[in-house]
Amino acid sequence: MPSVPPAVTVVGIGADGWPGLTGTARTALRAAEAVIGGPRQLALLPDTECAGERVPWPSPLRPAVPGLLARYAGRRLAVLASGDPMFYGIGRTLTEIAGAAAVQVLPHPSSTSYACARLGWPVEETEVVTLVGRPADRLAAALHDGRRVLVLSAGADTPAEVAALLTERGFGPSRLTVLEQLGGEGEVTYEGVAQDWSRAPGDPLNVIAVECRRAPDAPRLGAVPGLPDAAYENDGQLTKRHIRAATLGALAPAPGELLWDVGGGSGSIGVEWLRTHPSCRAYAVERDPERAERIGRNAARLGVPQLTVVRGAAPDALAQLPVPDAVFIGGGLTAPGLLDACWSALPVGGRLVANTVTLESEALLATWYRRHGGELVKLAVAHAVPVGSFTGWRQAMPVTQWSVTKTNLSDDL
Template sequence: MEPITVVGIGADGWAGLSPAAQDALGQAEVLVGSGRQLGLVPAGDATRVTWPSPMLAAVEPLLAEHAGRRVCVLASGDPMLFGIGGTLARLLGPESLRVIPHASAVSLACARLGWPAEDVEVVSLVGRPVESLLVLPDRRVLVLSADGDTPARVAQLLQARGFGPTTMTVLEELGGPAERRHEGTAAAWSAPVGGLNVIALDCRAAPGVTSLGRGPGLPDDAYEHDGQLTKREVRAVTLAALGPLPGQLLWDVGAGSGSVAIEWMRTHPTCRAVAVESRPERVERIESNARMLGVPGVRVVHGRAPDALHGLPTPDAIFVGGGLTGDGVLDACWAALPEGGRLVANAVTLESEAVLTRWQATVGGTLTKLEISRAAPVGGFTGWKPMMPVTQWEVART
């Protein structure tokens, strides 16, 4: 079978392509790409196909329609950097592709700015909400824009999160004859920008703003909640027990305010989480907290375990923070865990503690009692105010 050739093309068009890329395009019988990309290639005999919208569902049928012909797919810049190349590799397998990359927008932006690429975080907002931008202080970030409105929306987000002093440099039509550069701060951003742009952020917090890191144990007041919140100290221990790894999926069962799912996802951009919650007002609160804390991709399932767990993707780890005494909840969670999967459950009542004790006696694992006290006023003095003790069960499926 003829491999599909994926050619990266920049704003400099045909003239910026390597001889190998030009040769591949010249020999193609079918050219597939966006209207803008196809417009950069000189007229020829190849059949030209514009990607439909939505694109993802059309990829396999469209390519199957042209099976047996020399197909060339156009991509912006480096096809394997947030591009169609990665999608095709996942769908068809890397052995079915021949990839000819162009300089990526990231490489070009770093060259213009004098930023070492290894020191820069890259975030794509193409097809993703602007809230996906998790802002950290004193970091350099390159944002791949969805359109000309993205810089203004990023500026608004930065202001809302206390990062108004952040320097924004928007690089438009990188590498092409119409390349332009716009500079300003998030607090004063107003420049009109074309649709093909990259945003460079030198992140700075406003005076007095407390910045939140990626590590577990965010302050309790970072969340909207009705009291159903795994407290900061216990949350940090819980995340340590769950052990999030890049790309892994967590089920947060009885999610409350969603704090454990949110902090799981904040540890790495590829971490995923499903928060299961039975009360509708808490479902809305989880979604709001996730947006505010930079992980709007938390999937929230409105329903009661164990029924709400049916059909969910296989988890790598499960946290049970509520509903431990419900019939079949732990049974369903344990059955869903693959070999090597981790389960952590927290109990604050004697009844739920008894459930964990029985399970630990049956399948093993570790029981830990967490007792936290916080200093609080006692008349004119200060004393220790104990929080409710928490029994934590941690177990791995073998």
Template sequence: MTSDRPVSVVGIGADGWAGLGESGRRALQDAQVVLGGQRHLDLLPATVPAQRVPWPTPLLPALPDLLAAQAGRRLCVLASGDPMWFGIGAHLVRLLGPGQVRVITHPSAIALACARMGWPVERVTVRSAVGRDLDGIRRDLVPGRLLLVLSPDAATPAAVARLLTDAGYGASEMTVLAALGGDGERRVDGWARNWSAEPGDPLNVVALRVAAEPGTRVLATVPGLPDDAFDHDGALTKREARALALARLAPTAGELLWDVGAGSGSIAVEWLRSDPATSAVAVEARDDRADRIAVNARSLGVPQLRVVRGRAPEALDGLPAPDAVFVGGGLTTPGVFDAAWAALRPGGRLVSHAVTLEGERELAAQAARRGGDLTRLSIERVAPLGSFTGWKPARPVVQWAVSRP
């Protein structure tokens, strides 16, 4: 859809028409068609003459055709609060281009919640549970963090309280802010461990001052989680080797990782924990291990990890092109490195580890063919030695790291 007149996107709050500024009211009065959720459309007075079209479900797949059907008409879209905060505004800009979208903002639920709590916005972490797995907030459970969770429904606060308690953060202070900015605005305070408030308004934000119970293990987002943070059967890239692998994989916001022969998924999980804007695919042939990867992803706060069950290289067909690849299993399977290298974006990084002679030979051959660095990693840990204490060496790991030109 293209037009010489941009689509207007008007943010509206719980206070409805009364809370809109002059520019928002003028855009709605001038529109021939107003698109929005039924709740938002119901906030408009009868004096707005436009045809009102409620969003279909699911919305995003239908959006291009819906916009095309309105081509040539003066179109206005209603959205909650600030349309660019987890809102429809970003989707419209992506579809139509920034020059075809005029956004008229309203104070967001985030801004209102921070104002009510007295929290500086720049210190607050925001996570949306609308259309997303609530387990994603596990990544953000760090003592002292100020966390806002955008709720999809009235049952979300109780679910957040259960999750926090199960994770060892039942001491967290919880505040539910409902119908922010409206006449029925309401606030409920308590603690996660004994949260008992009845479900209230479905339009709510959960404000958390995160606190850990005594003895709770705090997990950092930098690479190198303890090995026992993962459910595994031994198919695990160990802590120190994992940290070194991720240092060479160099996760960056917006980038995609393939974790090939993922085992427990530890590389993919830590890649995702490094930055919420990354994405990852874990490829694993064994069903029991694929199940463990999904469990690890949820328990460690990255439920968005995509798990592909199958054996490389066949299982790699059709996957989106990666910015980084880790090959942990199937090193000697013909075609694995060729398929990964062919798919890797220019400037992308490939890292692989070997602990067997056969695997080392394969990495040496690949390094001779494509360049890169070969590094031998040796780790020793203190352990009992009879009645004394000595160093016990772990099995050495050979790492190959290379960037594609």
């Protein structure tokens, strides 16, 4: 049975343009009746070689893809993309919408491969953060002393924006290397230190290499849950460090999972859930407007601006949220219907963790523990403090924590 030809061929192209393409890629572009791409990519095609209609991407891009595919259905269609279309590129969008079988991808070396080759950095040991269409705050989560990070730039102003963020986050001594027009005739590289950065904007096609160096007086933020309490702006509504670490351990985030942080407070549980893996997602539900604003600021500062803050009181504010993989309830346990709504929203295998310091809420958790099982624990933390010329212990309020995994839909009954 003959194979069905792809509906669209996606061709990766670099700064070297037409001369850098393989024979297969050139053949696909010559044969295309229409070529879709960004203005910069389309301008790299010679008129004498590619006679097909040239179609610039509209903005916003993703909502326009189904209509464009439908418009050119039955015609030989090609799409131009920068570098490797499957690495933060249009290839993902096309395969998600049209299906992998309908898309042929002809990749070009990515800017990451070029940059690592120029710098002598092993690709597998280099973290990559894209700021294309994303806020620069995302970079903050990748900043650890001694790490090498490649930043996929959004344009000519991105190097200065990255330098300012590094300086503000305590990584001013970091060395930056900006690599422009990688692989092309106009390739240029220049270096500097973040806190001293003063270069004017250069070419918009650039990648920024960051050798992370933390300033001596900057706080050290680790890669596991339990960041210092001082890392958060708060009004006292903060799950403290040791309890937070135990809570994230019970929630057990995994890549791609979604959390409801109900009664967000300062947002610390949602923030540290997101910091465990770039693909994790989280909604922080908070009824107080000032605290909701504060959650957003904490998320941005700690490198996870993708935390979605929902302003409203639970359980009503939960009604339109996507199905969670885990739910944390840090406040408002005795609100009518709250536990029921959170429990009902969980699928089989979903986890629920609830913390409380009050006797009334503890009694409620004990009831649910008897009904659904799980683990009911009391967490107590004491800190050493001066007592005259000696040292003694100051006990924080103990926290009762119930954690449970939903094992059967009949548990809702």
